[in-house]
Amino acid sequence: MTSHSRPFFLASAPAFLRRGLAALLLLGMGAQRAAAMPPPTAAMLKRYREDGTLQQRIAFAKEIGNHRADPQLLQDAQRRMQELASAHGVNLPASTLAPTPPSAWRGLPTKGSPKMFILMIDFSDYPADPVNTLSAVASRAFGDGDGVQPAPYESLKSYYYRSSYGQLTISGNVLGYYRPAYTRASMGASPTVAQRQNLIKEALQAQAAAGHDFSQYDNNASGKIDYFAVLWTGPDTGWSNFWWAYQTSWNNSTTPLTLNGKTLGKYVWQWVSNKDYPTRNAPAFDPKVLIHETGHALGLPDYYDYDAAVGPKGGLGRLDMMDGNWGDHNCFSKFLLDWITPAVITSSATGQSLLSSGDHKDNSSFILMDTNPGGAFGEYFMVQNRQRVGNDTPYPADGLLIWHVDSRLDPAKNNTNYLYDNSYTDHKLLRLMEADGLEEIETFSTQANAGDYWTAGKTFGPSTLPGSNRYDGSFTKLGVRNISAASSSMTLDVFLVTDSTPPTGSPSTPTATTAQDTLTYTWTVGTAADADSGIAGYRLQVGTTPGGNDVFDSLVGNVHAWTVKDLGLRDGTLLYGRVAALNGAGLPSAYSGDCAGPAISLPGFDGSVLDNAGLAFKTIGPWTVDPAAYTAGLSSARSAVITDSSRTYLQTKLVGPGTLVFDWKVLSEAGYDFLTFSLDGVDQPGKISGTTAFATVNATIPDGPHVVRWTYARDESVAPAGDGAWVDNVQWGGSTTAAAVVSPASYVTITGGTAPFSATVSNISSSNQVNWSVNGGGGTFNPTTTASGSATTFTGGATAGSYVITATPAQTPHFPGSASLQLVSPSSVVVSLVPSATAVPLGAPVICTPSVSLLTDKTVTWRNDGGTWTGTPGGTATWSSSVPGTFHITATSAVSTASAATIAVKVSALALDRPAATLLPGGSATFTCTGDLGDGVTWTLTGAATKADNGLSTTVTMPAAAPLSNTTYTLTATDKRDASLKVTATLTVKGMDVIADGLLNPLDLLGFAAEWGKGAGSPANFKGSGTVDDTDLAALLNQIK
Incomplete structure (x- = not known):
């Protein structure tokens, strides 16, 4: 489908329409489109901002009220929903039905063959275009279309016949043209509602005088003509204004009119054609706007967001005829219109099938509803199969759409309105559940895309994002999974979770x-x-x-x-x-x-470029140095090159109060791409756009720490060549707000101890000295005055306690820096050593790790009564001895010299003649121990091997049966006089399952043959040395004979 068929669809809409929608977003209006109105163009928005009429136009749109459903439609739908829910075991709360509204409130019937009329009006100063004959308009309204607009928008009748599955066939007549005796210009610059109704009245009276029977348009015998449309010639006068397109209702009290015994009901007031509005069919009449307005005549509300400053943004992402004039009506709307009766599913249902809703009335959607909704009756989820057939042909993808409905009634309105709508309430009446979980519609007011369809591999349930929980966070416990591939007939499983206990354990630490x-x-x-x-x-x-x-x-x-x-x-x-x-x-x-962590650490930017090296600037983008444009120094900071729908920023941290002065300029698409200054993430007034020269800004910074940021942002399309933003000459309050930053920020030492402090003063050029002080007589400084960044030595007093170190800038004494100081008694400092005691062989290293409580300075000094240090001992120390004996190692706090810890280390000469051996099955080895204290040793052996002790020697014999895999044994000699002195050896019998199939059989001989002659690393080298040879073969044959 080409872009002219969906003017509300941003991605494919003409540039000037996209500019208009984007401008509304920037004005805080989200996808602001007046009720039953096409959106404004960019030029209109610019003019409305300049002439101050924008808010008046927004108010006009809201007053029309098409963001609410028709009371009659609401009441009928609520009654049917109660019947459906009750039939499926849902416990209904009391007072959920709306009172029956008067029959005169009904709009166009939603079924059957209702009739309406279109009244054509032209003016002598704006005569009708010859292409818009009455027959041409009739073909595009009540016929099958004539090719001006392709399907699915070829005609009003064809669209609704498909949408209703043949249940609604709209017919009617085109009347006119009526030309009044006066010109359109004579009606003035701002005609009134009375002028509009009087013009319509005289045109209808002329038709009645000619014999036209208007009683045929009272389709439900309510005494009122249900719905008609008025199409006029000439240009519009701007969005949400008199000469624009909108739907309203006849005010019979101000303009009484009865035709063939019938009063007037709802009607559309719109142009015949509009060359400035992006239908791309001007001057020919295009039925799409009339299709949308007829949705209101049937009782449907707008689903787009009138005002993004209130409630959630984005409507349905334009994925609906009543949001973006795009595609078909959704399943909730079709239920309201009584075109479908979806199943209500309250429990698990495996293999649930859904047919494509574009061409199937039945079994194309269902409702997920909790059996105990309580006060949340009316809040549920609908699942619908949407394929690109029928009225859905222009859509971006195929698959399931899942809708969150909250159709609870508003008791404050006597249950004649829904409590929620898609514009002005805390959450939406109808929300599209975006399958990709990106929440782009609610966050950025973007259009729906293929990622919002639920397709194979995706799951929707209580713990997914988005999920099936209610708006208050309570669980429906229902979900959908095992979705089939997108097709005209899809299957899925509905599941109901009955688990009432939380999971055990916890995830890993991220x-x-x-x-x-x-x-x-x-x-x-x-x-x-x-x-x-x-x-x-x-x-x-x-x-x-x-x-x-x-x-x-x-x-x-x-x-x-x-x-x-x-x-x-x-x-x-x-x-x-x-x-x-x-x-x-x-x-x-x-x-x-x-x-x-890790902490966010943005790339730095050279502050000298901005003429302020005292501030720490950070950036994403990154920003660059521009020597060709500046107001001070030799350059300025220029924003990074960015693409559409992106941003780049430069920021720094300040401690207020004070005044920030800077110069800035921008080259951007005027009214859509902006350079903005923000304080702690909140945009400040005065953002700039278009082509500007450098201008100076004075920004007041309140008390306390803050982040200030300059952000250049582009909208979704269009930017001039070389676009960007520039910032220069950033001055942070001159010498009046320079603050000292003390390092370290906190320190603990003993009474009478010393501590180093320094202070840095930024944003000041003439004098950056600081004066040092401490409260409560906590100690003294040497020197008492230092330059910025230079150190002073603090000596603590005799009284333990908490103190505050203060560095006061000489020139800005009202912005001192401070640090916390704790003085503790030397006796409270505890030194400890790890290990606390140990026994090691000759020459083995002992690694000593000290810890010092309380103090900031953890340094220790070391002392020993034998042995040697490896290198110079510091935060840890490594010690060893080449002679046996018991030795002592001591660590003493360098600050609190009375605090120390000592450990005892036993050094043994105990040793074995070899540390390890590899043996064949049944093989043996003799080990001899030396260096005992005179009483001999005790031998111990792990595993199934046997040993024969002989004083300081023992012979170990391996089991005769070969293991499948390598098996190790540990032999330990323990001194009989001092059991803490031990020495060990490891014995290994290699596994003979050469081919690793878990068996020892002749197949291993084949594997053995492939290993012949290989070294000790071969799995067939059973003896553990030399190469694979006859010895290894004999050992293997002995096991598998």
């Missing part, structure tokens, strides 16, 4: 990697398990403290990796991530351990 301003967490299932419903998903939390969730907290689906984005404001901050596993009922396991 690991994290950074990429600019993102953190990607990776984990495994760990010990998490659920015997009843399995592990179905995970929840990831990220916070600034262990166990915190102030940065991110969300279900992420059944994945083992997730990327948390846009963390630039957390630059330099250590973040903690953890995960919990969810079972099929959505119940969580215990959380994993916390993954600490």
Whole structure:
């Protein structure tokens, strides 16, 4: 389908329409389109902003009220839903039905062959185009079309005949043209509702006088003409204004009119054709807008978002006739219109089949509903098979669409309205569940795409993202899985989770990697398990403290990796991530351990380029140096080259209060791509767009630490050549807000001990000296005044306690820096050593690791009474002795010299004549021990081998049967006088299963032959030395004979 067939579809719409929609987003209106109205163009939006009429137009659109369903349609649908739900065992709450509205509230009947009329009006100053004859309009409204607009929008009648599965055939007459005696221009610049109705009234009276029978358009004998359309000639006067396209209702109290005993009901007021609106068929009449408006006449609401500043954004991602004038009506709308009766599924159902909804009335959708919804009756999910057939031909993909419906009634409106709509409430009446989990519609107001279809391999349930939980977080416990390949007949399994216990165990502690301003967490299932419903998903939390969730907290689906984005404001901050596993009922396991870091660390940018080397600038993009454009120095910072729908930023951290002064300019698509200044992620007023010269900005920074950022962002398309943003001459308050930063930020030493401190003062050029002080007589400094970055030595006083070290800038004393100091008693310092005691052979190294409590300075000094150090002992020390005996090693705190720890090390001369041996099955070896203390040794042996002790010698004999795989034994000689002195040897019998088939048989001879002559590493070298030879062969034959 070409782009002219779906003007609300951004990706394929003409550029100026896309500009218009994007501008609405930038105005905080999301996919703002007036109720029953086509959207404005970019030029219109620019004009409305300049003339100050934009908010008035938005209010006009809201007042029309087509974001709400027709009360009669609502009441009928609610009654049918109750009957369906009750038949499937759903426990219904009381008072869920709306009162029956008056029959006069009904619109166009949703079934049968209702009739309507189209009234054509032209003006002498805007005569009708010859291409729009009455017969041409009739063909595109009530006939089969004439090729001006291809299917599925070839005619009003054909579209609704397909959509209703032949249950609705709209017929009618085209009346006119009526030309009033006055010109359109004479109606003034801003005609009133009364003028509109009077014009329609005189045109209808003229038709009545000519004998036309209007009683035929009261399709339900309510005394009212259900629906008609008025098409006028001439240009529009702008979106959501008098001369635009919209649907409304006749006000009989202000303009009384009765025709053949009938009053007037709903009607559409729209252009015959509009060369400025992107239908691409001007000047020929295009029925698509009339198709959308007729949806309102049948009772359907708009599903697009009128105002993104209120409630969730994006509508249905334009994937519906009542959102984007695109494709067919969804299954919820078709249920409202009584065109389908979907099954209600409340429990597991294997092999559920669904036919394509574009050409099948029955078994094309079903409802997932909990049997105990309580007050949430009316909130459920609908599953629908959408293939590119019928009215769905223009859609981007094939597969299942899943809809979240919340059709609860509003008691404040006497249950005559739904509690929720898609524009102004906390959540939507109807929401498309995006299968890819990206939430692009709600987050960015983007159009739906192929990733939003549920296809083979995807699962929808309580623990997926998105999932089947209600808006309040409670579980429906229902889901869909085992989806077949997309086709006109698809199968799937509906499952109901009955698990009531959470998983045991927990996932593994995640690991994290950074990429600019993102953190990607990776984990495994760990010990998490659920015997009843399995592990179905995970929840990831990220916070600034262990166990915190102030940065991110969300279900992420059944994945083992997730990327948390846009963390630039957390630059330099250590973040903690953890995960919990969810079972099929959505119940969580215990959380994993916390993954600490790594901290986001954005690439730095040279502050001298911005004429401020005192601030630490960071960037993504990256930004570059531009020597051709600047206001100070020799260059400025220029934004990185970016693509459509992306951004790049430059930021720095400040400690307020103060005034930030900078110069900036931009070259961008005016009104759509912006350079924005933000404070802690909140955009500040005054963003710039278009082509500007450098301008100076003074920004007030409040008290406390802050992140300021300059962001250049492009929308989804169109940018001038060489576009970008420039920032220069950044001045942070001159010398009035220079603050000292003390290092270290905290320190612990003993009373009377010393500590080094330094302070750095930024953003100041004339004097950066600081004066040092400590509260409460905590000690003294030498020197008491230092230059920025230079050190002073603090000597603590005699009283233990907590103190504050203060570095006060000489020129800005109201911005001091501080550090915490703790003085402790020397006797409270404890030194410990690992190991606490040990026994080792001659020459074996002993690695000593000290720890010192309380103190910041953990340095120790070492002392020993024999043996030697390996190198110079420091934070750890390595010691050994070449003579036997008992020796002592001592570590003493370098700060608190009364605090020390000592360990005793026994050095033994005990040794075996060989440390290891490899033997054949049944083979033996003799080991001799030396260096005992005089009473001999005790021999011990692991495994099934035997030994024959003979004082300081023993002979070990291996079992006669060969093992299949290598088997080792450990022989230990323990000194009889001092059992802590031991020495060991390892004996190995090699396995003879040469071909590793788990058997010892003649086949191993074949494997042996291939190994002949190979070295000790060969599996056939059983003796463990030399090469594979006759000795090894004899040993093998002895085992398999």
